[in-house]
Amino acid sequence: MEKLKTRLDAFSDAIIAIIITIMVLDIPPVLHDTVNNYLQLGKHVGIYLISFIFIANIWYQHSTAFGEIDTMTYRILILDMFFLAPLALMPLLTNMMAVNTTRVTVVMYGGLQLLVTFLFRALTRAIVHLEYEDEQAMRRAYAKIYGNANLLLDALAVVALVVGVFKPALALIFYLLYPVLMFLINANARQQMYDVAALPAAQQAEYADLDTAGRKAFREAQTTTFQGPTPAAKPATHLPDTWAHWLDQNVDPRRRGRLQQRFDQATPEQQARMAAWFAARRQRSAPRGNGRPPRH
Numbered sequence: 001m002e003k004l005k006t007r008l009d010a011f012s013d014a015i016i017a018i019i020i021t022i023m024v025l026d027i028p029p030v031l032h033d034t035v036n037n038y039l040q041l042g043k044h045v046g047i048y049l050i051s052f053i054f055i056a057n058i059w060y061q062h063s064t065a066f067g068e069i070d071t072m073t074y075r076i077l078i079l080d081m082f083f084l085a086p087l088a089l090m091p092l093l094t095n096m097m098a099v100n101t102t103r104v105t106v107v108m109y110g111g112l113q114l115l116v117t118f119l120f121r122a123l124t125r126a127i128v129h130l131e132y133e134d135e136q137a138m139r140r141a142y143a144k145i146y147g148n149a150n151l152l153l154d155a156l157a158v159v160a161l162v163v164g165v166f167k168p169a170l171a172l173i174f175y176l177l178y179p180v181l182m183f184l185i186n187a188n189a190r191q192q193m194y195d196v197a198a199l200p201a202a203q204q205a206e207y208a209d210l211d212t213a214g215r216k217a218f219r220e221a222q223t224t225t226f227q228g229p230t231p232a233a234k235p236a237t238h239l240p241d242t243w244a245h246w247l248d249q250n251v252d253p254r255r256r257g258r259l260q261q262r263f264d265q266a267t268p269e270q271q272a273r274m275a276a277w278f279a280a281r282r283q284r285s286a287p288r289g290n291g292r293p294p295r296h
Contacts, residue, residue, distance in 0.1 A: 005072040008080060009063075015084050016059045023048055023091040046176060047098040051090050053179035054113065058087065058120065064145045065127045075126050083119040086112060097172070106168040109175065110161040117154060153182050221277045 027044045030037045069076075093112050097105045124145055132138045157178060164171030 004077070005066070005069065008072065008077060009066045012062060012066075012080060012084060013059070015088065016055060016062070019088055019090060020052055020055055023051055023094055026091055026095045043101075044098045047094055047172075050175050050179060051094040053183065055087070055090060057179055057182050058116070061120065061124075061145050065124050068141055068144075069127055069131050071130075073126070073130060076123065076130065079119070079123040079126055083116070083123050086119065087116050090116070101168060101172060103165060103168045106164040106171050106175075107161060110157070110164050110171060113175075114154075114157055114161060117157065150182075153178070217281075218277070221274070 027041070027048055030041050089112055093105070093109045097109045124142070128138050128141045128145075132141060156174070160171045160174040160178070163174070
């Protein structure tokens with residue numbers, strides 16, 4: 001099944017590339033120079049960009065999910081085909097919504113988007129459950145694929161579908177913003193999970209139990225601990241503090257592997273500092289056992 005997995009991954013990439021190409025071919029050219037014609041062209045291009053970014057996000061998530069496994073099952077093969085079939089309808093629904101922006105076309109587009117999202121979730125679940133049995137390892141894999149805000153974004157997509165029934169133009173604006181939000185909100189979370197994967201197993205387990213504030217504090221502690229050079233290694237590269245730094249990060253898996261080496265090459269003092277940080281978090285979150293009431 002190893003060769004079939006590789007072929008299926010390449011086949012999926014080809015389908016997604018064709019889908020994006022077909023969408024841009026559906027944009028009608030301007031044949032007469034009028035303001036209205038160019039406004040219509042701008043509308044078509046804007047709606048095309050909606051689907052382009054959405055499908056590009058799907059491609060990234062699909063690639064990340066398949067990167068978790070070296071083999072596959074017939075379940076994954078079938079689910080991938082079921083996922084690709086409605087995804088291939090995106091150019092048609094995109095063109096319909098661009099040419100005739102009505103309640104029906106906007107709701108159809110939103111419904112197709114939700115269907116694709118649901119089918120991809122089923123595919124991702126099959127992939128993750130094939131590779132992992134430990135619940136915390138599964139959670140880390142899901143975070144790499146989706147980030148941390150995927151459930152919120154899905155809830156917003158459902159709300160937009162309902163809004164589209166009554167206010168199609170308002171829902172259309174949301175669909176313009178949704179793919180960008182999905183990419184930007186989840187990007188840092190995915191990158192952080194690659195760094196967490198290099199921590200010792202016990203610390204990975206503790207990280208999985210952190211809340212949002214705890215994960216932000218982890219990022220700060222990690223940056224402080226590894227900001228200097230480690231033995232036989234270049235100065236450590238840490239998660240970005242600004243969007244500009246984040247944009248300059250290398251997404252090559254081999255590069256990420258080199259970044260993770262900083263944990264293996266860290267000095268005993270650096271390793272002890274990260275261990276102490278987790279120990280302090282445990283102590284703060286542990287219930288008081290001395291029988292005295294908590295301080296206010």
